[in-house]
Amino acid sequence: MGLIVQKYGGSSVANTARLRAVAERVVRTRREGHQVVVVVSAQGDTTDELIRKAHELTPNPPRREMDMLLATGEQASIALLAIAIDCLGEPVVSLTGGQGGIYTDNVHTKARITRVRGDRILRELAAGKIVIVAGFQGITVEGEDYEITTLGRGGSDTTAVALAAALKADMCEIYTDVTGVFTADPRIVPQARKIPVISYGEMLEMASLGAVVLQPRSVEFGAVYNVPIHVRSSFSDEPGTIVKELTLMNGNGNGTETGEKEVLVTGVTHDTNVAKVVLVSVPDRPGVAARIFGALAAERINVDMIVQTTKAEQETDLLFTISRDDLPRASEVVRRVARELGAKDVLEDQTVAKVSIVGAGMVMNPGVAAAMFQALADCGINIQVISTSEIKVSCLIDESRVVEAVRAIHRRFLEENAPGPVRAAATGAAATTAAAAPGSARATASTAASSMATPTAAAGSTSADPQPGATGSAAGTW
Amino acid sequence: MGLIVQKYGGSSVANTARLRAVAERVVRTRREGHQVVVVVSAQGDTTDELIRKAHELTPNPPRREMDMLLATGEQASIALLAIAIDCLGEPVVSLTGGQGGIYTDNVHTKARITRVRGDRILRELAAGKIVIVAGFQGITVEGEDYEITTLGRGGSDTTAVALAAALKADMCEIYTDVTGVFTADPRIVPQARKIPVISYGEMLEMASLGAVVLQPRSVEFGAVYNVPIHVRSSFSDEPGTIVKELTLMNGNGNGTETGEKEVLVTGVTHDTNVAKVVLVSVPDRPGVAARIFGALAAERINVDMIVQTTKAEQETDLLFTISRDDLPRASEVVRRVARELGAKDVLEDQTVAKVSIVGAGMVMNPGVAAAMFQALADCGINIQVISTSEIKVSCLIDESRVVEAVRAIHRRFLEENAPGPVRAAATGAAATTAAAAPGSARATASTAASSMATPTAAAGSTSADPQPGATGSAAGTW
Structure with a gap:
């Protein structure tokens, strides 16, 4: 009872x-x-x-x-x-x-x-x-x-x-x-x-x-x-x-609970309710990101991945993802702030999707992220943005490739005789994953360029606080 | 403003x-x-x-x-x-x-x-x-x-x-x-x-x-x-x-407000959301009506017309009407009470309808009710029950005749060269209408036999309080 x-x-x-x-x-x-x-x-x-x-x-x-x-x-x-x-x-x-x-x-x-x-x-x-x-x-x-x-x-x-x-x-x-x-x-x-x-x-x-x-x-x-x-x-x-x-x-x-071999990746997820927003040529001044993401947070619009790219002196591109439902409201907010900041343009893309792997064991195994990128590369799928925490790796890809991507990653980690992580060669991306402090309960979303695929806007990316003042998960999704 | x-x-x-x-x-x-x-x-x-x-x-x-x-x-x-x-x-x-x-x-x-x-x-x-x-x-x-x-x-x-x-x-x-x-x-x-x-x-x-x-x-x-x-x-x-x-x-x-001749009948209404319930051969004891209508009132079932007919010594038929929506619940209540009282049978009829005339001038003109009954009689429409107040007369008729009845009554009172009320011969029903005290704001529903049509169960009818304890309109409808 x-x-x-x-x-x-x-x-x-x-x-x-x-x-x-x-x-x-x-x-x-x-x-x-x-x-x-x-x-x-x-x-x-x-x-x-x-x-x-x-x-x-x-x-x-x-x-x-x-x-x-x-x-x-x-x-x-x-x-x-x-x-x-x-x-x-x-x-x-x-x-x-x-x-x-x-x-x-x-x-x-x-x-x-x-x-x-x-x-x-x-x-x-x-x-x-x-x-x-x-x-x-x-x-x-x-x-x-x-x-x-x-x-x-x-x-x-x-x-x-x-x-x-x-x-x-x-x-x-x-x-x-x-x-x-x-x-x-x-x-x-x-x-x-x-x-x-x-x-x-x-x-x-x-x-x-x-x-x-x-x-x-x-x-x-x-x-x-x-x-x-x-x-x-x-x-x-x-x-x-x-x-x-x-x-x-x-x-x-x-x-482990069922006595089987340790599993590094618990699951593969994907999310097509993703929209990408790029602020083109924002003046590279302190406080710019805070302005934009503060305005979005005030509207309770959750920001997920964030990439900031210094492309020319005193100018930066700022890319982030949100859920598609929020795009109309976000667009309004971002275009207003972009005008105030003097950004050159605001681009929106609703044809992206996110594939991720999740697993508590991942933090101990830097090769996991690398293996995921390899699985995508083997299919010829381009990675636009990468975001990692201690227990997950996410990649933003073209929406049309999402099914293929999920199947390939699942095959790599979760099926019979799956090859599993890349144990050797710690790649750039894998190093970034490993760099996330294992002790911190919630790592701020970090973004990294992958050495295996070419993110369109991730070169020279820096980490940014996705949502000032909001308690967020690793990916800052809520 | x-x-x-x-x-x-x-x-x-x-x-x-x-x-x-x-x-x-x-x-x-x-x-x-x-x-x-x-x-x-x-x-x-x-x-x-x-x-x-x-x-x-x-x-x-x-x-x-x-x-x-x-x-x-x-x-x-x-x-x-x-x-x-x-x-x-x-x-x-x-x-x-x-x-x-x-x-x-x-x-x-x-x-x-x-x-x-x-x-x-x-x-x-x-x-x-x-x-x-x-x-x-x-x-x-x-x-x-x-x-x-x-x-x-x-x-x-x-x-x-x-x-x-x-x-x-x-x-x-x-x-x-x-x-x-x-x-x-x-x-x-x-x-x-x-x-x-x-x-x-x-x-x-x-x-x-x-x-x-x-x-x-x-x-x-x-x-x-x-x-x-x-x-x-x-x-x-x-x-x-x-x-x-x-x-x-x-x-x-x-x-009068528009300076025209006084209008005795303001409108004709009809209602097909009517069901008739008859308790057959209820012992004729004081308190019987109170038992039945008290039980219905407790269920918030509104009773409209009521006719009680003494048919043999110590036995009476009790007829009343309710809205059809309430029939399933009312049926349950009535059958229970009928068993307790020792009634012989309970009959239900959902093929009835009510036509009524309303007019504040009616109380001064006893011939109005008579004219209504005549209009129905001219069409050969049988009146099952009559109920009157100082400003309305209602007749229960077969549902299939309702359109015909409304048209005939409207023609009689409300169209060009309408013949209007019967000014002479105060009939039994008209007398009942006139008997309703003009000073009382809400007359209890009274029922009467018409001398022009033959109500099926109205012979020797007595007046009954339709809903004990409830504030009701003249017809006891709510």
Whole structure:
């Protein structure tokens, strides 16, 4: 008998049949003797549909009103799931984010949970009820104005893990449409294998780098409050992937725990939701980067890779990547700042993608990065930008080559008789990877020129703080 | 410069083009110098769609969860309208029912507004904003649980008038898809005319009797707080129908105010959302009616017409009508009580309809009811039940004859050279109408046998209190 938080994604509750299946699973867990708190997302593509409606009116709707709009998706889901559970004869109550005590800051559409007040949920649980809480949303408390906020895409994961932390749950189960976290996207790499256990750190990188099963911030919550997270399928009973605290001593769970040989690379990820922005010929003065990235941070636009290239005296090119969704807003901000700074031009490119390898064992093996670059070079894939941390290496490439790239890297590291890292010749890039301080929990994203491929703008690159004032992952993605 | 509350129905905000048109009208009103509070319903058939989703799970979903579900419809509307108004450059804020200070009792799906706290709205207005409030919904405050409630079908009208009353608005404009209140449904009667001015009392009867342009409860709010209500089309600028205080001295606005001959009948209404329930052979004991109608009232099922017939010694038949939506729940309640009372059978009939005439002048003219019965008799339409108040006469007939009946009655009273009331021969039914005390604001529904048609169950009818403890209109409809 324990307290279990279960989170079901939009595809798991997309229609009546699936709602019933989820209701049955929840009730089964309850009848096994557990207290159950359920977090749900909006049904199917409801959120996209609502966004479409707003965008029919304007490409830039006020964010407070977007939250008002989007919050309805989850509110409908919790009611429908409560109705489905009620049909099975179990006492149940649905709660909005606000009713569930999810308090956030006032940054609409990308709010952060600041406090979880669990008293109402605990009272309902004590009364024997299954409690369903709307994911993705919360409220602010300023004066007496309770404003509705949303947490950004995938925010329901964060709601679930934050609730699990606040309620001291024994397990946070994240139900999704895949059976766990894989060594690569199985739709691209048929040889991809499920990872049985993974550390918070690796999961954080995987999630930040494009493995869409978990929102990065939810993993951070899990890590800080040590909430074990079980990522599994709502369509089957097979065990999924457990995300939990793992020391380097017991490895990444993919190898040592099962007694197999040590695995250096846990997984390969890719992300096509990437846009590249280049400020051409910015005056090379102190404070330039701070101006640009400060302005973007103020708009809560997350910057990922950053490369600054000194190309002529007193002039520099500044390249960075963001998610494509943010490009319209970022473009506005960047063009304004670029004018103020006197930059020559702003270029945008939406045809790029990022491939990455993640593995806790990597830090001990400088040859890993080199092997990745070699795998790409063997396919003739050009690397535009490289970014590394102690447990990951990311390469920006042309979007059209991404499938090929992921397959090649997976083959190199994660399949039968994979050749693995390059043990010898420490290349320039590999040296950069090794240079990241192994002791620092979160290395600032560093960028490096690869000696094996020719990054278009990475020559003479310098490291830059991706997002002043923001707590960020290694890649500065959030 | 005044404060205007505008309410837009679901069809007025059904899609992007219509949202834009509403936004333009709101902004125009604001730019004319008025403060504007806007109340909106859910878009198009959103509410029906949500109900359909719930009913796919179960025919009897928990009502609290239905409110959680249905409230999302209006919440999406207010956000979309706020976005549309923001596009036009006017400061705007949307508020849920709770944020807008609409407090209700805790009777889910049929809650009543108990208090309107206008401070947040007034603060936003003072800041120069257009304020959009979600119609149809409110919150309860019990302890610290803010539970979401809805007001029942058409509840947005009530929200608008209640807000207009609380904010002491100069006018409450109800925008709908018709251009005003008509002497009959123009879809059925091409000769129907728009009524320029109508009293609260007449509007209340019209609304209760099936003229769906205004929710009856909203008219009651208007009457109690003397809020002028302008019912008009959101698709044109032509004036609609003004609902306001009218004394008998200045007539019903349809006649005397314009200097024309006095009009006895203001309009003809019909309602096909009617079901008939008959308890066959109930023991004729005191308290039987109270048991049945008390049980229905406890379920918030509104009873309309009631006829009790003594058919044998110590046995009585009890007939009443309710709205068809309520039939499944009512059936359950009635069959339980019928068993307890030892009734022989319970019959249900969903093929009935109600036609009514409404007019403040009627009370002075006993021949009006008789003329209505004659009009039906001339068509060979059988009257099953009659119910009268001082300003209306209703007849229950077979649903298949309703169009014919409305046309015949409209022709009799409201078209060129209409023969009008029967001035002579005061019939039994007309006598009953005349017997209703002209001074009492709300007569209890009385039923009577007509001497011109043969009601199936009205012989020896007695008057009964339709809904103990509930404040009701003349027909006991709410």
